[in-house]
Amino acid sequence: MRSQERSADLRTFLRRLPLALIAGVAIWVIARPIYGPFLCSAGQGLARLFEVPPASAIVLQGEDALLGRTDMRAGSGWLKLPLVFLHFNLVPFLALVLALPHPFAGGGWRRLLVALAILAGSHVASLTLQLKVFEAGSMGPWSQANYSDLERNVYGTLRYFFDIPVTFALPLLLWVGSYPQQVLALVGLGHLTAEIGGREAHR
Amino acid sequence: MASLRAFLATPVGRFVGIYAAVLSVGFLVLALRPVNDHVVNPYTTFVAHEARLALNLLGEGATVTGQVLSSPRYSVAIFNGCNGLEAILIFVSGVVAFPAPWRTKVLGIVLGFAAIQVFNVVRVVSLFYVGIHRREWFTVAHVLVWQSLVIVFGVVLWLVWVRRYALAGTQR
Numbered sequence: 001m002r003s004q005e006r007s008a009d010l011r012t013f014l015r016r017l018p019l020a021l022i023a024g025v026a027i028w029v030i031a032r033p034i035y036g037p038f039l040c041s042a043g044q045g046l047a048r049l050f051e052v053p054p055a056s057a058i059v060l061q062g063e064d065a066l067l068g069r070t071d072m073r074a075g076s077g078w079l080k081l082p083l084v085f086l087h088f089n090l091v092p093f094l095a096l097v098l099a100l101p102h103p104f105a106g107g108g109w110r111r112l113l114v115a116l117a118i119l120a121g122s123h124v125a126s127l128t129l130q131l132k133v134f135e136a137g138s139m140g141p142w143s144q145a146n147y148s149d150l151e152r153n154v155y156g157t158l159r160y161f162f163d164i165p166v167t168f169a170l171p172l173l174l175w176v177g178s179y180p181q182q183v184l185a186l187v188g189l190g191h192l193t194a195e196i197g198g199r200e201a202h203r
Numbered sequence: 204m205a206s207l208r209a210f211l212a213t214p215v216g217r218f219v220g221i222y223a224a225v226l227s228v229g230f231l232v233l234a235l236r237p238v239n240d241h242v243v244n245p246y247t248t249f250v251a252h253e254a255r256l257a258l259n260l261l262g263e264g265a266t267v268t269g270q271v272l273s274s275p276r277y278s279v280a281i282f283n284g285c286n287g288l289e290a291i292l293i294f295v296s297g298v299v300a301f302p303a304p305w306r307t308k309v310l311g312i313v314l315g316f317a318a319i320q321v322f323n324v325v326r327v328v329s330l331f332y333v334g335i336h337r338r339e340w341f342t343v344a345h346v347l348v349w350q351s352l353v354i355v356f357g358v359v360l361w362l363v364w365v366r367r368y369a370l371a372g373t374q375r
Contacts, residue, residue: 164283
């Protein structure tokens with residue numbers, strides 16, 4: 001009987017998933033007009049944090065971010081980056097959360113907000129790294145004069161890390177980490193949730 | 204720090220920790236130049252040829268040059284991030300991190316690899332047709348729709364593997 005109940009949980013999750021994906025896209029579409037400007041200004045702020053004079057710039061242009069520097073000649077190259085490449089992973093994350101049974105019960109809202117804040121932090125870091133890689137490697141003699149080979153390698157490696165592993169895997173880690181009891185119940189290991197609950201209550 | 208240690212001591216924490224470690228090592232290995240040159244690039248070309256076969260079954264008359272898939276009507280370049288390796292790595296990491304017998308894990312990896320291959324060919328072929336018929340939708344279809352579906356597909360595949368294979372013996 002318990003096994004049948006567990007299968008029913010998974011079936012419910014799989015049945016809800018298509019609708020949850022649509023809901024994820026809808027939330028993404030609604031949030032995008034606010035989120036794009038936030039990403040650009042936060043990314044620019046992070047890039048300028050230790051910069052003297054602060055000239056790194058991230059400018060929102062429609063759905064894209066323009067990356068460059070304000071202290072270069074007019075007509076110098078700016079990199080155009082579609083922001084969807086950075087923040088599309090909000091959709092699968094939201095879909096996985098919304099497809100769970102009772103995602104907002106027992107502090108679920110708070111955990112969702114924390115997870116979204118971490119995801120947003122990864123987007124800001126990723127955008128800033130795109131800018132730093134562009135500055136370090138694609139501005140000709142200026143790049144050569146202002147960045148060392150080591151810096152180019154470090155920024156390039158970090159950009160790869162944020163571009164692919166973080167973008168693809170962070171939603172899953174946040175999903176499992178934020179909703180361990182629901183996910184465990186989903187895979188049929190609901191009996192282990194008592195252990196987690198016990199530890200959380202103990203703390 | 205203490206709460207992180209406490210979390211990592213739980214079954215979920217152990218799973219998340221091993222999963223993150225396997226995934227990080229996997230992605231680092233894929234990023235190495237020799238691996239990129241001798242494994243990732245040939246694999247991407249292989250994916251392009253799979254998609255070419257599928258497109259030609261649909262009468263598209265496609266050809267492959269390097270990692271570029273072309274027909275008289277459209278062409279796409281398949282880059283890292285579009286070859287399905289990330290989805291495979293995410294799935295394989297989940298399988299490796301989950302406590303199950305190694306035989307079950309190997310079976311999961313083989314079947315998952317095949318399923319993701321098929322899924323990725325469907326993705327490339329569909330994007331090819333989006334490019335032909337609705338070029339302005341290509342970026343949205345490529346990134347928002349298919350990348351999201353790839354992540355969700357990897358999760359669903361892993362859930363099915365856990366329920367059907369990894370826990371099959373313990374549920375009876």
